[in-house]
Amino acid sequence: MNLSVFGVKIHVSVLFCAMIAFLLLIDQSGMMTAAISAAVIHELGHLSYMLIKNLRPRRIEMYPACIKIVRDPAPCGYKSEIALALSGPLLNLICCVAALVVYKIIYADFWVLVIGAVNLALGGFQLLPIIGLDGGDVLKCLLLQVLPIKTAGIVCAVTSVVLIAAAVLAGVYLLVSDYGNPTLVLAALYLAALLIIKVKSN
Numbered sequence: 001m002n003l004s005v006f007g008v009k010i011h012v013s014v015l016f017c018a019m020i021a022f023l024l025l026i027d028q029s030g031m032m033t034a035a036i037s038a039a040v041i042h043e044l045g046h047l048s049y050m051l052i053k054n055l056r057p058r059r060i061e062m063y064p065a066c067i068k069i070v071r072d073p074a075p076c077g078y079k080s081e082i083a084l085a086l087s088g089p090l091l092n093l094i095c096c097v098a099a100l101v102v103y104k105i106i107y108a109d110f111w112v113l114v115i116g117a118v119n120l121a122l123g124g125f126q127l128l129p130i131i132g133l134d135g136g137d138v139l140k141c142l143l144l145q146v147l148p149i150k151t152a153g154i155v156c157a158v159t160s161v162v163l164i165a166a167a168v169l170a171g172v173y174l175l176v177s178d179y180g181n182p183t184l185v186l187a188a189l190y191l192a193a194l195l196i197i198k199v200k201s202n
Contacts, residue, residue, distance in 0.1 A: 009059035016062045034114050038092060038122045043067055045091030049084050066132065066194060078141045085137040092123030125187070130160040132194035157199070164191050 001012045023032045046069055050057055055076060061068040076084075099116030103109070129139040136156060143152035171184030 008057050010062070011059065012062045013064070015064045019064045030111070031114065031118070034111070034118045035122070037115070038095070038118045039067070041095055041119065042088040042092050042122055042126065043069070045088040046084060048091070049087035053080060053084075055080075055084070066197070078145055081141045082138050085134040085141070089123040089126045089134055092119040092126070096120040096123065128163060128191075129156075130163055130191055130195065131156055132160075132191065132198045136160065157195075160191075160195050164188055164195065167191065 001014070001017070003010050003012075020036065023036075027033065047057065049055075050069070050071060053076065055071050057069050057071045059070045061070065096116045096119040099112050099119065103112045103116070126133050127135040127138075129135040131140075139159065140152060140156050143155055147155065167184060167188035171182070171186075171188050174181050175185055
């Protein structure tokens with residue numbers, strides 16, 4: 001599905017729509033709605049920074065593995081690239097703090113805490129220095145200031161593989177232990193898939 005909003009082309013894949021519909025359909029607790037809301041807030045953080053800095057987005061592509069914002073290729077410097085990468089997690093963390101303030105002062109409801117926790121989790125997750133996440137973009141920009149492009153790419157790739165492997169091992173341990181929680185394994189598999197997609201696209 002393709003549409004245009006304020007001159008920005010938006011592509012929404014069929015698989016993305018199917019995934020969202022499926023997740024909402026099986027969600028009995030309401031947690032998935034909170035997670036999707038946090039993801040929307042995250043992307044709004046990136047878009048807000050782009051608008052502030054006049055970095056006009058050309059198109060937004062939505063796939064099951066990721067949401068990709070494509071902007072004009074005008075150079076904006078490493079500091080601006082780092083700020084752009086951090087803007088999404090920053091808005092998540094701001095929403096987390098806001099939710100805690102609301103819970104403590106205005107409305108002590110369980111779902112207010114859930115919204116805060118989900119935003120904190122997503123913001124922290126995106127800060128991991130793994131290719132495909134915002135933390136990976138930050139790491140790459142930092143390395144490019146002191147290393148050649150090829151060397152920086154190798155360091156980023158090795159860092160990503162090591163962290164994903166550690167997550168897989170920890171996830172398997174949790175899965176076979178008394179906890180029986182598959183969350184970390186699924187997150188690690190998602191990161192591995194995202195890494196493969198990013199490497200192939202480059």
